Amino acid sequence: MGMTITEKILARAAGHKTVAPGDIINANVDVMMCHDVTTPPAISMLAERGIDGVFDPDRIVVTPDHFQPAKDIKSAQLLKRLDEWARRNKIKNYYPIGKAGVCHALLPEKGHIRPGEVIVGGDSHTCTYGALAAFSAGIGSTDLAAALATGELWFRVPESMKFVLNGSLGKGVYSKDIIIAIITRIGTDGARYRAMEFVGSTISELSMEARMTITNMAIEAGGKSGIIGFDETTKKYLDEHLTAGVTEYTVFESDPDAQYCRIEEFDVSALEPMVALPNLPSNGVAIGECEGTEMDQAYIGSCTNGRIEDLRIAAEFFKGRKAAIRTIVVPATPSIWKQANKEGLLDIFADADCVVAAPTCGACLGGFMGILADKEKCISTTNRNFVGRMGHPKSEVYLASPATAAASAVEGKLTDPRKFMS
Numbered sequence: 001m002g003m004t005i006t007e008k009i010l011a012r013a014a015g016h017k018t019v020a021p022g023d024i025i026n027a028n029v030d031v032m033m034c035h036d037v038t039t040p041p042a043i044s045m046l047a048e049r050g051i052d053g054v055f056d057p058d059r060i061v062v063t064p065d066h067f068q069p070a071k072d073i074k075s076a077q078l079l080k081r082l083d084e085w086a087r088r089n090k091i092k093n094y095y096p097i098g099k100a101g102v103c104h105a106l107l108p109e110k111g112h113i114r115p116g117e118v119i120v121g122g123d124s125h126t127c128t129y130g131a132l133a134a135f136s137a138g139i140g141s142t143d144l145a146a147a148l149a150t151g152e153l154w155f156r157v158p159e160s161m162k163f164v165l166n167g168s169l170g171k172g173v174y175s176k177d178i179i180i181a182i183i184t185r186i187g188t189d190g191a192r193y194r195a196m197e198f199v200g201s202t203i204s205e206l207s208m209e210a211r212m213t214i215t216n217m218a219i220e221a222g223g224k225s226g227i228i229g230f231d232e233t234t235k236k237y238l239d240e241h242l243t244a245g246v247t248e249y250t251v252f253e254s255d256p257d258a259q260y261c262r263i264e265e266f267d268v269s270a271l272e273p274m275v276a277l278p279n280l281p282s283n284g285v286a287i288g289e290c291e292g293t294e295m296d297q298a299y300i301g302s303c304t305n306g307r308i309e310d311l312r313i314a315a316e317f318f319k320g321r322k323a324a325i326r327t328i329v330v331p332a333t334p335s336i337w338k339q340a341n342k343e344g345l346l347d348i349f350a351d352a353d354c355v356v357a358a359p360t361c362g363a364c365l366g367g368f369m370g371i372l373a374d375k376e377k378c379i380s381t382t383n384r385n386f387v388g389r390m391g392h393p394k395s396e397v398y399l400a401s402p403a404t405a406a407a408s409a410v411e412g413k414l415t416d417p418r419k420f421m422s
């Protein structure tokens with residue numbers, strides 16, 4: 001019987017010829033992503049057992065991102081513990097403040113993600129890296145502690161669910177709209193503990209950055225992981241980014257007779273710009289159904305849509321225009337920030353009265369910056385719009401693409417981006 005790409009990657013990591021959904025395996029972990037929220041507790045758990053060293057420092061990548069620069073004494077303490085631990089363990093892939101960026105944008109950009117590998121991270125959106133044909137899953141601090149100390153982790157092999165996307169995206173419609181539409185169709189538990197495999201002609205046409213927006217939100221449908229097979233676009237991205245460290249990788253692909261627990265087909269050519277209404281990412285509606293709803297704030301950034309392509313798309317809407325509401329733009333990594341500066345995008349944002357901040361998760365999870373007050377509404381390019389996600393429990397978050405967020409910022413209300421596109 002054939003195997004899916006996910007099963008093949010897990011079989012190899014476990015040293016088995018084959019695996020099947022439901023198997024419990026012990027897998028070798030190739031990369032472990034550590035940030036400032038969930039890693040300090042893992043460090044403490046290990047310390048309580050007299051363990052300070054790590055199994056292999058070269059497999060660990062550390063970047064503070066959620067509360068950096070420190071917003072208060074508590075976050076300063078977390079950053080300090082992470083910093084001291086990373087230095088003590090001589091973790092060469094440590095990105096201290098200044099080099100640090102939003103983890104899921106930084107790791108692919110710096111060449112830490114390779115096809116065929118098993119990657120875990122102490123963050124639910126670690127599924128992002130599956131866009132590069134890797135198995136990648138978010139884990140909690142306890143699992144992270146185990147992986148850091150042993151280099152291995154157990155998994156139950158997930159069933160795979162196939163999403164066949166065909167058709168070309170219309171004007172003003174992006175990969176963010178696709179993933180909001182998918183989650184709206186299957187629900188926030190529609191892919192619970194499953195590997196979401198995205199295939200089809202639409203995927204082939206998408207850039208690597210646009211693909212990462214899709215895999216990033218696999219967890220919002222409950223997915224264990226999201227994955228996209230290797231193609232020319234993957235290769236080109238890797239050629240440009242795998243410049244240091246390990247440059248070899250193994251390409252796996254799903255067999256034609258691989259088993260899927262469910263197959264969902266989408267024709268994206270008729271898709272409209274989507275908005276996920278409060279308070280779930282599955283509350284997607286076409287922009288026409290919510291247009292005109294007044295907003296108080298716009299946020300453009302995060303591991304979902306804070307990459308250079310996203311900023312380029314957003315900047316088009318602000319050229320020669322002003323933001324009608326508070327608008328916060330956060331390039332996800334220092335390189336993205338520098339590139340946006342070089343291309344004049346930061347000037348466009350500043351001239352439009354947007355606030356441009358340094359790379360951080362800050363605003364995305366209501367950590368700091370851009371906290372919403374009672375009853376305030378924010379159009380956001382992020383991945384979650386849960387109750388209180390960006391501030392007051394009575395505030396509201398509307399999820400959309402950078403184009404819809406930027407158009408809405410200019411108008412001060414939910415706006416169809418196609419209005420500004422010729």
Ligand SMILES: CC(C)[C@H](C(=O)O)[C@@H](O)C(=O)O
Nearest residue numbers: 037038066122123124125365
């Ligand atoms: C703080 C962190 C553990 C959390 C996550 O796991 O996703 C955060 O990144 C989020 O987006 O809510």
Ligand code: SF4
Nearest residue numbers: 102302303361364365
């Ligand atoms: S940008 Fe937002 S969603 Fe992504 S890791 Fe940071 S807090 Fe989580």
